[in-house]
Ligand code: C2O
């Protein structure tokens with residue numbers, strides 16, 4: 001069973017245990033003895049089952065089990081002991097066990113709240129707040145249900161609750177060593193990368209962002225578009241070209257930037273508002289300039305209110321070719337615009353024997369599944385980086401994370417081929433039909449020829465534990481997507497030195513997928529869930545960390561600056577799941 005499933009099952013059992021105790025308490029208060037006993041027995045069974053799930057989680061990694069072992073386990077055990085003891089003593093009047101059963105329910109509920117609202121890392125503050133909650137709720141129940149506790153008992157209860165509450169709040173609110181990220185942008189500090197004006201190898205583009213109504217699949221939808229089209233113009237270049245892209249904002253009130261997703265540009269050209277530049281406001285412009293050193297399939301998108309901006313259509317494709325395209329070379333960017341799926345289907349005849357390259361891009365915030373039917377093919381590149389000796393595939397689907405790119409290559413057969421995204425055909429060379437939904441999905445970690453990582457010791461190691469949690473640091477409380485228990489802008493930056501070898505361990509203990517994306521660098525995948533990668537070296541800029549997964553990746557700190565490092569489900573990033581990699 002995957003760790004992700006164990007996380008979900010454990011959560012469900014925890015809810016059932018708490019509900020069993022609380023229901024038992026209510027039944028006891030109503031003097032419904034058989035119901036109370038049955039629910040209590042059920043809660044005990046659920047608690048025993050949890051011992052199994054929590055042990056499984058702990059074996060998958062301490063991150064998955066920390067607060068369950070340190071906070072939930074003691075509370076649940078106390079619940080069983082107290083409730084069990086009262087039940088045994090309550091031979092005659094079941095009502096006398098009601099408070100104890102409710103206490104057990106509060107204990108399990110508050111442990112559950114610690115997991116849901118606080119998560120990892122477990123802290124003494126969270127534990128004390130949980131205890132305060134249990135004691136407080138029990139005291140209230142006691143008052144309401146009687147018999148009246150003695151004065152001494154009331155006082156002690158009150159004292160324990162207050163001490164736990166005060167200590168817990170104090171510890172929870174204590175300032176952590178998480179300084180906000182200093183803003184350090186130098187407006188317009190484009191590096192000089194040579195002549196771009198009139199010299200061969202210079203490529204100039206202008207992109208104008210504006211609100212627009214675009215027609216997609218016969219429907220007119222409101223969009224934010226570059227040059228009035230979604231996706232924006234396809235920018236193409238040849239390796240060695242110097243790109244100069246002027247961004248103009250006509251009327252996007254919240255501002256626009258251009259981020260070159262996956263393209264390891266100099267930091268000043270990275271397009272992150274508040275970090276590398278100011279957002280370009282209506283009437284303003286900004287010129288990006290960088291040399292196209294990397295061949296491959298990339299894309300650009302706004303990084304200002306990126307969740308809304310990209311969803312509304314402010315994105316486009318950047319393709320850098322080693323030499324002018326030969327054969328058929330097509331880009332297929334999957335996107336959802338106002339619930340219309342892009343791209344619109346294209347059918348073109350391709351002569352048998354023609355080399356074909358299909359550049360698949362996922363510009364949405366969630367994973368898409370692609371399937372190429374009708375021909376054997378190879379995955380030539382992932383995230384713009386060529387794979388080593390990719391084997392030939394048939395009947396195999398491709399899963400592309402948010403932001404990711406796969407280049408498929410094949411020689412056109414005499415019969416039609418069809419490429420589908422989530423079972424919708426988007427590109428075909430003729431009329432064809434093939435059932436692809438049952439195909440297995442390629443695992444890139446075991447595809448192509450293995451080569452040992454170029455380094456095996458790391459100057460810096462960081463662990464990122466992805467979760468959800470209550471974030472009380474801003475003006476309004478929010479249920480954030482967190483990294484190591486904190487949300488942007490309170491996640492400490494990762495500080496590295498130029499030349500460091502760096503290792504990230506990324507752990508997902510939440511119930512949703514997090515497509516991870518580091519700006520300015522490609523990372524080499526070392527392992528997933530403790531199993532070393534065995535295929536072609538995988539240099540990625542976007543990868544799905546599914547619930548319960550643990551990824552180890554490494555990179556060389558060779559591109560100085562301040563870089564965003566975030567989840568590319570852009571709604572998650574906006575809700576806190578973003579931090580920075582900073583060069584000292
Ligand atoms: Cu494509 Cu910071 O993102």
Ligand code: CU
Pocket residue numbers: 481513514515567568569572573577
């Ligand atoms: Cu996410």
